[in-house]
Amino acid sequence: MNLQIERLYQISRKKARLIIGLMSGTSLDGLDIALCRIAHAGKITKIQLEKFSTMEYDDEFRTRVREVFAKRHIDQQLFSGLNAYIGITHANLINAALKQWNIANSEIDCIASHGQTVYHAPKSLTKDQNWPNSTLQIGDGDHIAVHTGIITLSDFRQKHIAAGGEGAPLAAYGDYLLFSHPTENRFLLNIGGISNFTFIPSHQTKLKAYATDLGPGNTMMNQYMKTHFDTEMDKDAQMAKTGCVNEDLLNQLLAEEFLKLPFPKTTGPELFNLIYLQRAQHSSKTTDLPHKDVMATLNRFAAQAMVNGIRSQTEGLTDIAVYISGGGLHNPLLFDYIKTSLPACKVQSFATLGIDPDAKEAVLFALLANETLAGNKSNVADIKDSPAVCMGKISLPE
Template identity: 65%
Template sequence: MNTQVEKLYRIAQKEERYIIGLMSGTSLDGLDVALCKLSGSGKETKLELVAFDTLVYQAAFRTYIRLVFSKRDIDLQILCGLNAYIGHVHGQLINDALAKWGVSADHVDLIASHGQTVYHAPQSLTHDHELPNSTLQIGDGDHIAHHTGLITISDFRQKHIAAGGEGAPLAAYGDYLLFSDQLENRILLNIGGISNFTFLPNGSSALQAYATDLGPGNTMMNQYMKQHYNQEMDSDAAIAQTGKPHPRLLAALEESEFLNLGFPKTTGPELFNLAYLTQKQQQSGTEDLSKADIMATLCHFSAQTIVKGIRRQTQGMDNVAVYISGGGLHNPLLIKLIKQGLPHYKITSFDALGLNPDAKEACLFAVLANETLVGQPDNVSTIKNSPAICMGKISFPY
């Protein structure tokens, strides 16, 4: 037997597995690295976050990714090179994190890598029914495995699409296994570049759990800040809070076919971007707005899509709790607007469920890798519109 296959078999037999989950989102701020201790599988899964850090990307690295990110016309040589380069960089960042934590690589069983999304193309977004649903995450797992010496599971979204899904969001799988509750109806809201939630009905409900994208989270605000201020984000909503939302532009932004689709659904920066903003400014005659007013309007737009989505799902329900994770949690104006729009809801940080909200997505990929190794598809067979599968490709380091 190949020694690496034998090693993987031994890992699967262990009572506890130490898995590093990786997440790099559409915000391109950095790589989330979460060292998780996992035991069991399915609804018996137990997760403990051992160590976590977000390793910030260098500006030159972000610039490279932006050459291909959410663009239809790209240089294929750069895309090909970036697939290897991102894998190399992520491998080095893992090694840096382990050194910082004082953890030996020998103590780690697996890496679970989401990769860097560069294009998301479900048919519902492209309206091209000749080509199937597709999505592309780069940062090759073989490079990560080789540079760290650790078995790596990566490219999770492809199996979801192959089995009939749209490739996103995948959060429902881990959320359902870890955070379902007998009494609460839970909305696990993640505000990254795109906002999404997982709906977890209480244990006595006949409803099914599912995950859905809602619309823009931080992506349009971040794109605008980069273009007009050469900053990655509007830290503490400093600029948005000096402006005023423009009602005509806000109404135009909300006129999107996607926003009226039923749940679950998926989208990305391929739709919600600065070209979309320009189109809506022209449509509403608001080309002369101040930058601060545009930022305020974009923040209100994100908040309204989130509020309306949560209201739509939870109408008529009692005992609803909203737990927030993702970079948008650190935008005080966005969180204030969400709370104002949902005045009778319990709204809190994901900390309340015992997990660092910034680490949540990276941890969920560690859970997916754990299911790939020791779980069964039946563990997630009741999630609405999501194929019952185990996901990920396995890369050996040697």
């Protein structure tokens, strides 16, 4: 018998597993590494975040990924190389984190790797009903397994699409298993590059949990700051705070068809990018706005799309709480606008639920791997419009 298969079998039968969850989002700030101790599976899952670190990418890594990221026309040689290069880079960052934490690689049961999304193309983007939904995450799992010596699960989104979904948001599965509440109706709002929420109804309603993307989170603000000021973000909204929201531009930005589609739906920077902004500026005759006003408007656009999305789902509900995670939580202008615009909801940081908000998505992938190893699809059969599947491809180190 292949000893690695035997190891896999033993891991799946353990009472608790030590799983490293990885997330590398659209903002390319770094690789989020969450070391989780996970006991059981399904609704009785117990999870403890033992360590968390965002290992920063260097400029070369960011530049190379940006050459293909969300682009329709790319250099195939670079693209092929990136699949290996990202896998090796991620493996090196995991090895470095484990060394910092003084933990031997052999203590880890498995790695759950999201990879780097390079293109996300649901039918709402392609507008072609005869072409499949598709999404692509690169950073090959075999490279991670070989370079860390740890069994690796990767490429989680393909099964979701194969079974009828759009490949995202996968957050619904973990959020539903971990954060259901007897009396509180919960929106778990994540503000990454793209904003998305998971709605988890209280046990008193007959509603079902689901997750959906909403629109841009930080991505358009980041792209604008990168292009005009060569910085990665508008830290603490310093620029947006000094500008004025331009209502004509804001209304034009909010007119996008995607924002009116019913939930659940998914999107990405393939739609919400600076070309989208330029078109909206032309249509609204606001091409000569000062940068600070554009940033104030982009900030409001992101916040308003989130507020509109949540408001549209709260009718008839009481005891509503919104828990915010992702980098946008640290943007005070975004946070304050969302909070004041949703007076019927208790709006607070996701940290209130006991997990570091920056670690949420990496923890989610650890949990998905745990379900694949030790759970079964019936654990996640109750999520609206999302297939009941266990996800992730398994790479053995030898």
